[in-house]
Amino acid sequence: MVAMKKLLISATLFFTVGSLCAQTGVGRVLMLRPDAFPPTQETVSGKALTMATTVEEMASWDRYPTYETYLAMMQRWAIDYPGLCTIDTIGTSVQGRLILAAHIMGSNAYQQVRPQFFYSSTIHGDEVTGYVMMLRLIDTLLSSYGTSQRLTELVNTTDIYINPLANPDGTYYHGNHTVQGSRRYNADGIDLNRNYPDPFGGSAKNLPQENEAMIDYVSAHQFRLSANLHGGAEVMNYPWDCFTSIQNPHPAASWWKEVCQRFVDTARAISNSHFRDVNTSGVIAGGDWYVIHGGRQDYMNYYHNCLEVTMEISSVKTLSTTQLCEYWRFLSPSLINYIAEIHTAPLLGVDEVVSQQEPMLDIRPNPTGDMVWFSCPTKGGVELYDAQGRRLQLLPQGTQSVSLAGLPQGVYLLRSGSATAKVIKR
Numbered sequence: 242m243v244a245m246k247k248l249l250i251s252a253t254l255f256f257t258v259g260s261l262c263a264q265t266g267v268g269r270v271l272m273l274r275p276d277a278f279p280p281t282q283e284t285v286s287g288k289a290l291t292m293a294t295t296v297e298e299m300a301s302w303d304r305y306p307t308y309e310t311y312l313a314m315m316q317r318w319a320i321d322y323p324g325l326c327t328i329d330t331i332g333t334s335v336q337g338r339l340i341l342a343a344h345i346m347g348s349n350a351y352q353q354v355r356p357q358f359f360y361s362s363t364i365h366g367d368e369v370t371g372y373v374m375m376l377r378l379i380d381t382l383l384s385s386y387g388t389s390q391r392l393t394e395l396v397n398t399t400d401i402y403i404n405p406l407a408n409p410d411g412t413y414y415h416g417n418h419t420v421q422g423s424r425r426y427n428a429d430g431i432d433l434n435r436n437y438p439d440p441f442g443g444s445a446k447n448l449p450q451e452n453e454a455m456i457d458y459v460s461a462h463q464f465r466l467s468a469n470l471h472g473g474a475e476v477m478n479y480p481w482d483c484f485t486s487i488q489n490p491h492p493a494a495s496w497w498k499e500v501c502q503r504f505v506d507t508a509r510a511i512s513n514s515h516f517r518d519v520n521t522s523g524v525i526a527g528g529d530w531y532v533i534h535g536g537r538q539d540y541m542n543y544y545h546n547c548l549e550v551t552m553e554i555s556s557v558k559t560l561s562t563t564q565l566c567e568y569w570r571f572l573s574p575s576l577i578n579y580i581a582e583i584h585t586a587p588l589l590g591v592d593e594v595v596s597q598q599e600p601m602l603d604i605r606p607n608p609t610g611d612m613v614w615f616s617c618p619t620k621g622g623v624e625l626y627d628a629q630g631r632r633l634q635l636l637p638q639g640t641q642s643v644s645l646a647g648l649p650q651g652v653y654l655l656r657s658g659s660a661t662a663k664v665i666k667r
């Protein structure tokens with residue numbers, strides 16, 4: 242019965258390409274104040290990087306907002322849609338810029354527990370296509386509420402959080418007035434997407450300020466499904482990033498492949514030339530493309546049991562403003578459908594074995610190359626599971642160590658009674 246209900250919800254939440262384009266194709270006029278300043282036009286290598294210095298200038302969605310315009314847009318949505326949108330401050334950057342999220346909540350009439358969804362973009366400051374896509378997505382969800390049955394239902398059944406700009410110091414590296422000269426790193430020269438706690442390294446030391454704030458924010462929520470938007474390629478990069486799929490496939494790998502392929506196919510049905518610069522499918526397991534450590538995707542999957550994917554959405558990192566509307570045209574149905582995927586998302590294997598609330602086994606060393614020693618807080622045996630939740634060994638009562646020799650590199654779970662610990666085999 243529950244499964245049937247889930248299916249019904251998900252079926253009504255998905256869009257056909259045609260219907261969504263009809264709903265979102267019109268550039269909505271956002272706001273109001275007459276413009277006191279002419280638009281700032283800048284070019285890099287012949288590329289237009291036109292800036293909007295007022296909220297009104299964003300109405301046609303073919304500009305990047307100045308930092309002040311971005312703040313004004315977020316504030317305006319909270320004012321224009323009370324009860325539907327609030328703005329959360331996730332934290333501040335090294336240079337004191339705000340890291341914000343729009344929280345979009347449906348009607349009180351639907352007060353069942355709603356799964357929490359999170360979009361975040363532009364952790365690499367020069368990968369700005371997703372920044373504008375996220376702003377336009379916020380505007381579309383809010384302005385369609387009550388008029389589009391499907392979007393209204395999506396907002397009523399899902400707790401949606403959207404952080405358009407995770408690295409404002411990188412994006413506005415040359416000043417709040419321009420994205421020209423934006424860069425990948427934060428103001429301290431740190432790559433934020435290499436400095437999250439990692440399944441291999443345990444808790445990262447000297448966390449960048451932006452990541453510390455983001456960790457506090459996601460720790461205060463229970464995000465079930467999320468995505469981190471990048472540029473520089475067009476491919477759906479699903480977890481893990483720190484393992485190859487042969488070393489350690491993600492427990493939900495088959496679901497990820499389906500979801501990512503739906504995203505790509507829906508976009509290609511509108512504009513067939515996209516998502517082709519990495520491989521033919523447009524979908525790849527992160528570690529099979531290239532292995533990284535300290536990425537946010539793996540942090541979210543590993544530490545929060547949140548299904549996060551990395552969306553590489555434009556081959557050009559700092560897209561010309563003349564192309565922003567075209568990217569919205571072919572990406573927006575996929576971006577909206579991806580939110581609805583939360584209603585079909587599986588539980589992670591590890592999550593099915595045991596919840597995170599239970600007491601921890603004290604184990605060491607972790608990560609390990611082979612042996613793991615533990616002090617057992619409860620009586621009874623110790624069980625060893627793989628990341629898919631399959632029990633590999635049952636060790637008798639009194640056992641104080643287990644050998645992982647012969648097992649592939651990856652994440653494992655030890656359980657004794659209600660106490661658990663994740664252990665990493667290097």
Ligand SMILES: [Zn+2]
Binds near residue numbers: 368471472473
């Ligand atoms: Zn990136």
